[in-house]
Amino acid sequence: MEVSSTHKPVIITCAVTGAIHTPTMSPHLPVTPEDIATSAIGAARAGAAILHLHARRPEDGQPDPRPEAFAAFLTNIRDGCDAVVNITTGGGLGMTREERLRAATFASPELASLNMGSINFGLFPLLNKYEAWKHDWEPGYLSNTKDFVFKNTFADIEYILKTLGNGHSTRFEFECYDLGHLHNLAYVADQGWAEPPFFIQLIFGVLGGMGADLDHLIYLQKCLEKLFGDSCEWSVLAAGRHQMRFAEQAALMGGNVRVGLEDSLYIGPGKKAESNAEQVNHIRARIEQLGMRIATPQEARQRLRLKGAKQVSF
Numbered sequence: 001m002e003v004s005s006t007h008k009p010v011i012i013t014c015a016v017t018g019a020i021h022t023p024t025m026s027p028h029l030p031v032t033p034e035d036i037a038t039s040a041i042g043a044a045r046a047g048a049a050i051l052h053l054h055a056r057r058p059e060d061g062q063p064d065p066r067p068e069a070f071a072a073f074l075t076n077i078r079d080g081c082d083a084v085v086n087i088t089t090g091g092g093l094g095m096t097r098e099e100r101l102r103a104a105t106f107a108s109p110e111l112a113s114l115n116m117g118s119i120n121f122g123l124f125p126l127l128n129k130y131e132a133w134k135h136d137w138e139p140g141y142l143s144n145t146k147d148f149v150f151k152n153t154f155a156d157i158e159y160i161l162k163t164l165g166n167g168h169s170t171r172f173e174f175e176c177y178d179l180g181h182l183h184n185l186a187y188v189a190d191q192g193w194a195e196p197p198f199f200i201q202l203i204f205g206v207l208g209g210m211g212a213d214l215d216h217l218i219y220l221q222k223c224l225e226k227l228f229g230d231s232c233e234w235s236v237l238a239a240g241r242h243q244m245r246f247a248e249q250a251a252l253m254g255g256n257v258r259v260g261l262e263d264s265l266y267i268g269p270g271k272k273a274e275s276n277a278e279q280v281n282h283i284r285a286r287i288e289q290l291g292m293r294i295a296t297p298q299e300a301r302q303r304l305r306l307k308g309a310k311q312v313s314f
């Protein structure tokens with residue numbers, strides 16, 4: 001099939017394990033450093049140009065902010081593929097700002113996430129789906145989110161931009177869960193706290209953020225155009241069963257996509273994904289069937305103006 005000349009190659013990000021799902025929810029959720037490295041490398045070989053990474057405690061899968069927990073898989077990932085490594089600064093629910101930043105300041109990655117506003121982050125509805133839990137921490141972690149604010153104030157945002165951006169030349173995946181977050185980023189840009197192009201991740205379907213309605217995406221694309229024009233690269237992730245529908249729509253609209261078990265444990269209705277690579281392969285095939293191609297890690301580096309894989313400290 002002829003490849004469309006009007007579409008830029010689609011940058012696929014794979015979010016490998018995250019801090020939302022818990023081990024009870026899927027036997028395929030990567031937990032140990034070996035699992036995380038193998039799954040991340042598999043996703044990169046399938047076509048992910050960027051790997052968004054969190055760490056977990058190997059013994060029980062609890063989100064783990066310690067640099068040692070990240071170090072246990074980062075070198076294997078670096079040696080096993082040339083995908084861009086993106087370290088979370090969102091961390092796990094309930095971590096302090098300092099905890100959330102520890103891994104990224106240790107690793108000095110090319111890319112790190114930056115959440116662009118404080119929101120409710122309700123995982124508690126997941127409680128009703130399971131009767132028994134693999135680990136004691138899981139139900140409490142989920143139920144606490146009923147009274148939890150995911151704090152990302154302007155002071156937090158400025159601090160992370162200065163510490164990681166100025167201090168390490170790390171660039172950002174700006175995570176935007178609501179329209180106001182785009183305006184927060186426009187303010188950040190006006191202040192000169194970050195330089196374009198801005199890699200904007202639009203997030204749909206988190207309880208507390210925008211709902212998974214495709215009309216919202218259509219409107220947000222107009223907002224992006226007005227606020228940032230050519231100085232942004234945008235991408236879409238949608239939680240749970242909405243994941244692939246939104247990814248496909250984003251690619252058709254000229255955007256980039258994020259998949260991975262952090263965002264959804266499924267590959268189809270009622271069918272659990274067995275690996276991150278399975279989700280990457282699925283969206284890659286759809287992108288290629290639609291006449292577009294996926295971006296290589298080098299193309300992603302160039303478009304997002306990243307410092308390069310040799311400039312990290314792992």
Ligand code: KMH
Pocket residue numbers: 015018019020088089090091113114115175203206262
């Ligand atoms: N779990 C996603 C909805 C982060 O790591 O900074 C958002 C996320 C947050 O990826």
Ligand code: ZN
Pocket residue numbers: 015018019052054088090113262
């Ligand atoms: Zn994340």
